[in-house]
Amino acid sequence: MAVEERERSAPQPGRVRARLDQPMPPRRKLLPDYDPEAFGRFSEQIARFLGTGRFIVWMTVIIVLWVVWNVVMPDALRFDQYPFIFLTLMLSLQASYAAPLILLAQNRQDDRDRVNLEQDRKQNERSIADTEYLTREIAALRIGLGEVATRDWIRSELEDLVKELEQRRDGTHPQRKPRS
Known part of the structure; x- marks a missing residue:
């Protein structure tokens, strides 16, 4: 059986065996390129x-x-x-x-x-x-x-503190308003 397979796979006379490691030659085209x-x-x-x-x-x-x-x-x-x-x-x-x-x-x-x-x-x-x-x-x-803190907020806080200090200096101690 091995002999028969070898005979079938062997190249036949007149038939060129295609090589798989090389590209095929370009075919002729019927239509113009x-x-x-x-x-x-x-x-x-x-x-x-x-x-x-x-x-x-x-x-x-x-x-x-x-x-x-x-x-x-x-x-x-x-x-x-x-x-x-x-x-x-x-x-x-x-x-x-x-x-x-x-x-x-x-x-x-x-x-x-x-x-x-x-x-x-x-x-x-x-x-x-x-x-x-x-x-x-x-x-x-x-x-x-x-x-x-923005400039306006700091200015209003400082003004409140200045008023409070002035009032303390004058001797009146009003209730301090809560800070926001």
Whole structure:
């Protein structure tokens, strides 16, 4: 039985045994390689252009020229007869590419908005925590100041003592009021 296992695990002729200590060679890809970030930026530029009045004016000018050319010119120079099927095909092609590019640009904007919203939320949490900390510190200072003798309190106490000493000197001994 050990002999059979060795024969099965031995490399077969014509078959290269994969080494596990080395990375595999890169495979050929069927699809072309592209930078998703560059493509995203390109789609945002297109979406920004498609959303402008300039695009509508240019598109209108092109369509008007297309229609005028194919109506006014002699039959030999016309490339799209009256139902303007080729024009319809071109507009459909433009729309079929524009819609996904606009959606891609919107998704990228949504991702940026989500990141900004998360950063704003974290900043708000930090601000709330800082505000709560400062509120606690101010409350502690107020409590501490409540136990500290203020200038006005010391002045009133000294005035009371001066009056009491003057009265003792004059010979009158009034009842001393309790201190607060």
